[in-house]
Amino acid sequence: MIRDASRQAARLVAARALVEDILIPAEARMDAEDRMPDTARAAIRAQGLFGISIPETHGGLGLTMEEEAGLMLVLGRTAPAYRAVYALNSGGAAQILLRAGTDAQKRHWLPDLARGDRIACFCLSEAEAGSDAAALTTSARRDGDGWCITGRKRWVTNAPEAGMLMVMARTGGEGARGISAFAIDPALPGIEVQPAQAKMGMRGAQVADVVFDNVAVPPDALVGAEGEGLKLALAGLDKVRLHLAALSAGLMERLIDEGRRHALARRQFGTPIAEQPAIGALFADSVAEALAARCMALELARARDDGTLRPADAAAAKLFATEALGRVADRMLQVHGGEGYMVGSAVERLYRDVRLLRILDGTSEIQRMVVARGLLR
Ligand SMILES: Cc1cc2nc3c(=O)[nH]c(=O)nc-3n(C[C@H](O)[C@H](O)[C@H](O)COP(=O)(O)OP(=O)(O)OC[C@H]3O[C@@H](n4cnc5c(N)ncnc54)[C@H](O)[C@@H]3O)c2cc1C
Incomplete structure (x- = not known):
């Protein structure tokens, strides 16, 4: 809308x-x-x-x-x-x-x-709780009127500049129903942000572990009801998945532009490589996938605004768009030949960056699970 x-x-x-x-x-x-x-x-x-x-x-x-x-x-x-x-x-x-x-x-x-005065961090994943987020063990136990949080969150994006932490912690009980959400000021005593970790791409958005050592948290940090945290987190996933599908379509279009510029300028065998049918085919497949992702993202975004979006469709869009983005990045690097492999070219940088999108906010395997369940259950 x-x-x-x-x-x-x-x-x-x-x-x-x-x-x-x-x-x-x-x-x-x-x-x-x-x-x-x-x-x-x-x-x-x-x-x-x-x-x-x-x-x-x-x-x-x-x-x-x-x-x-x-x-x-x-x-x-x-x-x-x-x-x-x-x-x-x-x-x-x-x-x-x-x-x-x-x-x-x-x-x-x-x-x-x-x-943007404070940077928000989402603290869900742990060493033993990745795709299986409901396995998390960071605990929040009652302490007077408030809570005491202990645990370690892994790979928290933007943690080195955190101004607010949304932390998923276990307040009691097994599995998803024992998890609650807390909005926490990172300046509280007992919270330690570890040094930023080196990663393959997405440089500029730093990632670090966050350790909670008996952190006394006020009662009003609990968001929603006790035991509702993971449900609340999962409820926002459709939106994130459509956002990432649209982002991926934009990235494909950028990569195609980079490839096009190179293919028109680079001459081999006396002509621009753009004139080679094998190179043209790399572009044709990429344009088709970028267009499909763009249409999917916009159509499903409208469905979400109308209240008619099915969660499996948002997962399908994220799956298709991020996987297609990986293929487009690979093809456009191929168009660049050796130049695409050398550090410093835009296509080399984007190739590293986009790899994360098939892992974040549900891996491709988890999206397939959501799509299959939507259809078969
Ligand atoms: C750069 C970066 C930034 C991140 N930022 C954040 C953040 O801000 N906050 C946060 O909470 N987390 C963050 N994460 C963690 C991210 O959410 C997890 O990496 C992701 O959920 C996958 O978990 P995992 O890495 O433990 O992989 P695993 O769950 O161990 O999966 C490994 C492989 O097994 C597959 N697999 C797992 N279970 C199944 C299954 N049932 N069926 C089929 N295949 C399966 C996966 O698809 C994957 O291919 C970040 C990660 C990275 C790398």
């Missing part, structure tokens, strides 16, 4: 300029320094992107899913590490607050998140 076509059109024009003039030129530096350049962060903040889907009443842009998908098609045309910094603020943590938070909790956290 597009609520105001002219506002959305203006937003897309501004996002295109942001991507072309500021974000793409800063990609190589961000990758080299593993830090988002300040100019890029300021420009992202100025466009309100930290608050993409936080309602306007809490200081965000309050976009519908269709508006968000349209925006991500444009913002996908640059390094996805930018998105991993700004979009997580209106992702899992904010969505849980919006769904189950008290008015006081919303007022306390959401305006800061929407402005």
Whole structure:
């Protein structure tokens, strides 16, 4: 649902300029320094992107899913590490607050998140609880009026600059029903963010473990009812999956542009390689997959706005788009030949970055499980 076509059109024009003039030129530096350049962060903040889907009443842009998908098609045309910094603020943590938070909790956290004054981290995964999130063991036991949290969360995106932690912890009982959500200030005594870990790509969005050593947490940190945490986290997955499908379609389009530029400029055997049918076929398959992902993301975004989206369809879109993105990145690297393999080319950087999207927010195998269950049960 597009609520105001002219506002959305203006937003897309501004996002295109942001991507072309500021974000793409800063990609190589961000990758080299593993830090988002300040100019890029300021420009992202100025466009309100930290608050993409936080309602306007809490200081965000309050976009519908269709508006968000349209925006991500444009913002996908640059390094996805930018998105991993700004979009997580209106992702899992904010969505849980919006769904189950008290008015006081919303007022306390959401305006800061929407402005990018605080960076939100989503603390679910642990060493023994990855795809099987319900196996987590971080505990929250009653301590006076409040809670005492102990455990270790693994690979928390943006942890080195965390301004808010949405922590999933076990308050009692086995499996998913024993898990509760807590919105926590990272400055509380007993919380330690470990050094950032080196990773293959997505440099600029740092990842670190977070250790909770008997952290005394106030009673109003609990979001929603006790035992509802994982349910709340999973309820936001459709939205994340469509967001990532749109992002992936944008990334495919960028990769195709990079490949096209190279194929037209690079001459072998006396002609541009673009004239070789074998190279043309790499583009044809890539364009078809990018287009399919774009259409899927927009169509299902509209279905989500209408309330008719089936969860299995969101999983199918994430599965298709991120797997297709992997194939497109591989083909466009092939178009570049040896140049695509050398450190420093855009296609080499994006090839490393996009690999994560088949692992995050449910691996491809987990998406297939959701799709198959939707059909067969
Ligand atoms: C860079 C990065 C950033 C991250 N950021 C965050 C974050 O901010 N917050 C957070 O909580 N987590 C984060 N994670 C963790 C991420 O969510 C997990 O990596 C992901 O859920 C997969 O879990 P795993 O890595 O333990 O893989 P595993 O679950 O061990 O899976 C390994 C393989 O087995 C397959 N597999 C597992 N179970 C099944 C099954 N039942 N059927 C078929 N195949 C199966 C998987 O698909 C995969 O191929 C991050 C990870 C990375 C790498």
